[in-house]
Amino acid sequence: MIKFRAKGDNGDIYGLGLSAKNVELLKQGKPIVIDMTDIGVPGRTIMLFYGETEQDIVKELKGYGLIPESADVSKPDPGMVRIFRDLNIGNSGEPGV
Numbered sequence: 704m705i706k707f708r709a710k711g712d713n714g715d716i717y718g719l720g721l722s723a724k725n726v727e728l729l730k731q732g733k734p735i736v737i738d739m740t741d742i743g744v745p746g747r748t749i750m751l752f753y754g755e756t757e758q759d760i761v762k763e764l765k766g767y768g769l770i771p772e773s774a775d776v777s778k779p780d781p782g783m784v785r786i787f788r789d790l791n792i793g794n795s796g797e798p799g800v
Contacts, residue, residue, distance in 0.1 A: 704735065708742040717742060719751075729753035732763065 705720040717739075725735060730753050739747040750769075754760035764770045 704737075706737065706739075706742050708744075715743075717744070719749075721751075726753070734763075734767070 704722060704725050705718075707718045707720075709716045709718070719737065721729075721735075729735060729751060732753075735751040737749040737751070739745070739749060752760050752763055754763060761770070761774075765772050765774070
């Protein structure tokens, strides 16, 4: 995987490039944990997940305890944005590469 930060006309651009191996790990149910400190955003972590459908991804998120089992995700919920923004996820025991 590559991570980068570049200057754009309207501000910073942050990018991730996934290799075929990264995609294969995602398809195996191994999320990729990315420490954004490497590209100048300390204290922020991104987790990438894969699923054939959004429902598959939600099932995986519930399995990791990132959203409650009781969460109704049958329709878009702006509150989900807040849930992910407020997560404090460390990098110990990274399941992916």
